[in-house]
Each structure stands twice: as C-alpha cells, then as structure tokens.
Amino acid sequence: MLRRTLPQAIAFIIGFAMLIQYFIPHPISERFYNVIVQQWLIIILGFMYIFALRSFFMHHIVKIRRKKEGYWFSAMAIVALLFMLSSGLITTRGVFFDSLYNYMIAPLQATMFSLLAFFIASAAFRAFRARNFQATLLLVTAVIVMIGRVPIGDYLWKGMPDLVEWIMSVPNMAAMRGIRIGVGLGAVATAMKIILGIERSYMGGE
Amino acid sequence: MIFFLIIGFSIVANDTPNDAGGSILITTYNIPEGTQKIELYRLAKGDTIYEEAGLIPPRGECEDVSVVDGVEYLYRVRAITEDTFYVAETKEFISSSPQWFNRTRITVLLFFILFGGVVLVYIELAKKNPKGLFIRKLPALDAIDEAVGRSTEMGKPVLFVPGLEGITDAGTLASITILEKVGKRVAEYGSRVIHPNFDPIVMTTAQETLKTAFSEAGRPDAFNKDDVFYLTYEQFGFAAGVDGIMLREKPGAIFLQGYFYAESLILAETGYSIGAIQIAGTNATTQLPFFVAACDYVLLGEEMFAASAYISREPRLLGSIKGSDLAKLAILCLIGAGVIFGTFAVIANNAGNPSYLGIFNRVLDFIARGNG
DSSP states (O other): OOTHHHHHHHHHHHHHHHHHHOOOOSSSHHHHHHHIIIIIHHHHHHHHHHHHHHHHHHHHHHHHHTOOOTHHHHHHHHHHHHHHHHHHHHHHEEEHHHHHIIIIHHHHHHHHHHHHHHHHHHHHHHHOOOSSHHHHHHHHOOOOOOOHHHHHHHHTTTTTTHHHHHHHHHHHHHHHHHHHHHHHHHHHHHHHHHHSSOOOGGOOOO | OOOOOOOOOOEEEEEEESSSSSSSEEESSSSSTTEEEEEEEEEEEEOOOEEEEEEEOOEHHHHHHOOTTTOOEEEEEEOSSSSEEEEEEEESSSSOOOOOOOOGGHHHHHHHHHHHHHHHHHHHHHHHGGGGGOOOOHHHHHHHHHHHHHHHTTOOOOOEEEESOTTHHHHHHHHHHHHHHHHHHHHTTOOOEEEEESSHHHHHHHHHHHHHHHHTTTOOOOOGGEEEEEOOOSSSHHHHHHHHHHHHHHHHHHEEEEEEOOOOOHHHHHHHHHTTTEEEESSSSGGGGHHHHHOOOOEEEEETTTHHHHHHOOOHHHHHHHHHHHHHHHHHHHHHHHHHHHHHHHHHHTTTTHHHHHHHHHHHHHHHHHOO
C-alpha cells in the first residue's frame, strides 16, 4: 500500500491538478503552482541534499580507506568541499568565497568546456569518413556549412552564405522539427501514463 | 492650461484578458503626429484628482499593472508634442478581475483532449487484443544484453549516466526505465553498475530502482547502494567527475541516457577513447548529432519514451505508443494540408482574391496563438 498505491495516488492527484492549473490564470491557481513548484520542490530538494552529502562523503571515504586507484582525488574532493563550505560560512560579505568561485571554479569549468573544441574535431573526423552514401552526404553538407559560415565562403562564391542558410533553415530544420514533434508527443504520452498509473518504473521497478 | 480634445485621438481601457487580475489594458488610437511622449493618468471611483500612472510606449498600448481588482477607474492620456498637448479620456469606469480560464491555451486543451482520447482508446484496444500490436525493432535497446554481457566477460563494470536534468524531466524518467532493464541484466550476469548523479532526487530514485531490479533478478545481496552516488551539481564538474570515473574504472559498457547539454560529447568521446561499447539516448535534440557521431547505438528522441513499452511488452504501454503514432500521423496530415492550403491562398491573393489568405491567417492565428 505505502510502496505502490500511495505514491501512485499522489502522482495522480498532483499530476492532474498541475494539468488543470496550466489553463487557469486565477491567483488561486498561481498560488497553488508556487506552493508546489517553488516551495515544496525546494524543501524536498533541500532535504535530498542531506542524502547527497552523505552519499558524497561515504563514496569518497570508502575510496580513501581502501586506497583505491586515484584515492587522493577523493581526498581533494572532500577538502575542497569543506574548504568552500567553511569559506562561505566564516568569511563576512562573501568576498573570499566569491574570489574562490570566480578565480578557481569558473576557470576550471571554462577549461572543461574548452576541451569540447578538441572533442568535436575528433568526433567529426570519425563521423565524416565517407564510408557510404549517407556518410558522404553528411561530409559534403558539413563542408559546405563550415565554409559558408566563415568569410572565405563568401569570397569563394557569393551564393555560399545563402546556400548555407537554406540548408540550415529548410532540410536541417525539417529534420529537427520532426524529432521535436516526436519528443513532445512522447513526453505528453509519458506524463499521461504516469498520471494514470500505467507507467510505474520511476517508483523502483515495474 | 491649454489643451485640445481632438477628434480621432482616443483611448480604450479594458480588463486585460486571460490574466490573474490586477491589470487593465490601455490602448490609444490616432496618436497625433509629432508626439514626443504619452502620459497616462488614472482616477479611482470616489477620488477627485487624477493620479499619474506612467508613460505609454510609442506603439500606443500598455498594461496598467498597479490597479486593485474590483476598484473602478477612469483613464486619461496626454500626448505631448513640441508645442502643445492633446488629451483623450475614457467615458466609463473600468475595473480589473482575474479569469478562470486562459483562452489563449484553448488549442492546447483541444490537442490534449484529442491526443489523450486517442491514447486511452488504444490502451483499451491493446488490453482486449494484446497480440495485435507491433513495435519495430530498436537496436539500441536490443544491444543492452550484448553490452552488459561484453562488460561482464571483460571483468569490467557498467557505467550508467542519467543526464543533467531532474526527475521532473521526461527524459530522466525514461532513463530510469532503461536503468531498470540494465540493472536486471547486470544482476543476472553478476556484474556491477556505477551510477554517478547530478541531481539528488534522481540519485534516490536510481538507488530504489536498482535495488528492486537486483531483487527481482534474485540477487539482492549483490546490490551496492554506494555504487549509486552523488557527484556534483556543477555541469562541467560533473563532466570532469564522470570522465575521471571512465578513465580509472575503464567500464566495458557506458549508458548515456537522459537530458544532456554541452558535456554530451565530452562524455561520449572519453567513453570512445577507452573502448567501451556506448549506448546513448536523449530527448535533447541539439545533442543528438554528437551522440550519433561518438556512440555505438543511439535512442533518438521519442525512442527513449518507447523504451518501457519495448522492454516490458506490456499491452497498455504498447497501446500508448500506437496512440502517439496515430496523433503524429494526424499532425503530419495537418501540416501537409496547411502547406497546400497556405500556398494556394498566397497564389489566390496574388491573383486578386485575398479571402483565402484571410481564412488561412485566421486558422493559423487560432492554432499557433490561440486567438480564435
């Protein structure tokens, strides 16, 4: 009962209420939405972070204890978390905390992001090998789009930017919209199945 | 003070439609030439002096959002030119009120009723005749056994990444369904699944799902709760963490299932570099090309949502897939008919008959913007 029926009943009531709420602009409806989404969800997420932190510490402490490969990364992760946490709690006005964020975390994130350029190059190299008709078509289209997006494309042939624009806004857009319509319908159907209790795998098993 | 009440320059005030109240829509017509700014004034019923209520933008329309529901107001506008000003005012009191139905969303409601109806009908039909439903092969889902088996033979773990969205995302829910199937196979083969998480709620759900999957496979003892762990809520921190796991643990199979952003290719390329068999699936259309380029198998968009039906072969779930397909066919027909009628309407308009274009625009306005 508590494991299946109650969560299913909650999913049905809240799911159906949220569906109706979408069509009602009245302040009562807005308040309901704010309570569910902006208050309950934040409260639940806040409590879930306790579990998250427990999981984080347990995972890394076990790795350190067993001296698994790269265990000192785990030690670094714990030290970094505690250092960041204490800098936010102890220092006044958050200057030190902001500096840590702006001059350590942000550059580290930018470094990870910049790796994407190299990964795109290596993935493109594999994807563009002309093994069959489809791959050749992909290669030719990609070369046209790449040349048309840089100034040399316009220099080589005046019509190149227009051709690229057509590729992007007609065949490319048609394929993207097809996938998006499918995703949208699939998402609506999934939501319906959850509300009606047909789809139950999210509760841990069929 | 000299001002002109000129013929033509006028103001209309109405309760703003389809809103939560507290707003009156002000529209001015025939704004005098050379107007530099239009000032708005408001008089509440019972008051004697007009109060300033801001400026109206040059397009001549604005919402007065500082009104109180139920209180009646008169409005006056003053269009100021370089050397004089012109005044227009409303004749009747107007008040704002909240609405109980947003009419701009009527097309969404109609679509939902039709779509929901079709899906429910097919679910019922599927229950009556479960053998009459066919679902085409999805190689990415068929490859799960192969990937887990290969990983087990190599003595390596399986890595499952559920994306960067919360449990409210449909893609994440679909990934949980696939996780259940992966978990069962992992338990049956006596392997191990590593599940790093971006969202704590997804982490708890994944723990429960895997626990149940291991129990159903008859191996509850083999489930290690700490293999489903929390990593970080930072996008590239998460990417770096998962990359680190890939390079240290060298999983034999990697499942990238859920909603991904720019980190998709970073993860998929790292997985490729360690020689793992990769099965991706996402409802993020912008990330699909990256997965197609770097992974062995990909579930494209809606295929993810069909996973639960495909895996379980449960008639009611298969029926919902059939219903979605029928709705897609209807939308396809509607788009086709719209293209043909729109082209015809433009040709007729160029030939001097604008009535068809008018009908087309009204239909388009109703469907796209809900302004029937």
